[in-house]
Amino acid sequence: MASPLPVLINHAGGTAAALGESLRETVEQAFAAAGQEIELELVDGAGMAEAVARHRGKPRVVVGGGDGTLGCAATVLANTPTALAILPLGTRNHLARQLEIPLELDAAVAVAVGGQRRRIDLGAAGERVFVNNASFGIYTRFVRQRDQQNGPKWLNSIPATWHVLRHMRAQQFTLDLDGEPRTVATPLLFVGNNQYSIDPGRLGEREAMDDGQLSIFAVAAQGPHKLVAFALRALVGLARPERDFAECASAAEVVIDGQGWIEGAFDGELEWMALPLRLRSLPSALGVVTPRETTQPERNLFKIHGSRTH
Missing domain, CATH: 3.40.50.10330 (Probable inorganic polyphosphate/atp-NAD kinase; domain 1)
Known part of the structure; x- marks a missing residue:
């Protein structure tokens, strides 16, 4: 039985x-x-x-x-x-x-x-596993503000978005992508499990869930109004790598260099991680x-x- x-x-x-x-x-x-x-x-x-x-x-x-x-x-x-x-x-x-x-x-x-x-x-960040993505920068502050309020997440997202845009700032990241060094200034660093699409009609979708790669998107540093404009373009599939991203790449491993700690959002859950932080694909x-x-x-x-x- x-x-x-x-x-x-x-x-x-x-x-x-x-x-x-x-x-x-x-x-x-x-x-x-x-x-x-x-x-x-x-x-x-x-x-x-x-x-x-x-x-x-x-x-x-x-x-x-x-x-x-x-x-x-x-x-x-x-x-x-x-x-x-x-x-x-x-x-x-x-x-x-x-x-x-x-x-x-x-x-x-x-x-x-x-x-x-x-x-x-x-995907893995240190010992923390994620099924979708890991984000650093403005999104972590958005999640913290949203979850501090009572009520449904969709409703709390409105004042949380306004708060983070008013206090937005770019953060400098020293990265290593499969052994190649990068330095980017961005309000949002996004690392996705597998390759995410930014094409029209397919924003946030993945062609495959077993390609052994991480997606790396670093949003270009810009003011609040331009960031809102970028978000709207992205939603309708009009984001362009050369205009809207300081970095747009894929790699099997990403290292965020530095000392101290960094707060990340892993599948929407906040956690502080020690630097340097190694993110990798687990095929x-x-x-x-x-x-x-x-x-x-x-x-x-x-x-x-x-x-x-x-």
Whole structure:
């Protein structure tokens, strides 16, 4: 008899929090409709790593939450044969969208139960793993301001944006991209897991999740009004590397040089990191469960790569 499928949900974030007391019943009903017996745990963000670790080594673990929660789970499951199945219960759900996992709960449950397993890359900053991106500079101040306020994130984003624009300043970064030194002055340094597109209609999308590369974008230093204009151009796919970025490149490894500490936002979660900080691609480090019709054949799931996160 098959063991129950472990389902771990961060009850404090995004859609999960909005369901309130009905969260457990709603999830149990969705899996029952899919014919799957589960072992359900509702945990807070601080307890997610420990909860995932208890199930490491099983064929798959279902994790419900946003990108920060999934990044936490990925840290535990990196370079193991355990596949991560995703219930997109966060605010933006970038990874779920990228993997074409449905945002509706019943459809996401069907994928978690019967989907195809594949492996994708992860990014790492020191020992901190990220599934989408790491940002330094103005975005970290935006996240801090947004999260200091009560209310939904989308509403808090409005005054937070105004605050960071009023106090915006460029920061100098000394970088090393695959052994090539760079010095850039930028209000925002963005390092993405895999290559991000800035093309019209494809802003923020990735062509592949297994190209073994990091995207590096350093926004050109400019005043608040020009930065707003850049953001609007980027949203409609009109950003241009020669005009809008001080650096636009890809590399397998990026080192932010210096002494002391730097604050970064990793999949939207803030953390202080010691300098120099090494960011690198972890090729095929994570098994994930995705819809069968959009995935590659099941290969390399049990190939554990030599790169380690710690």
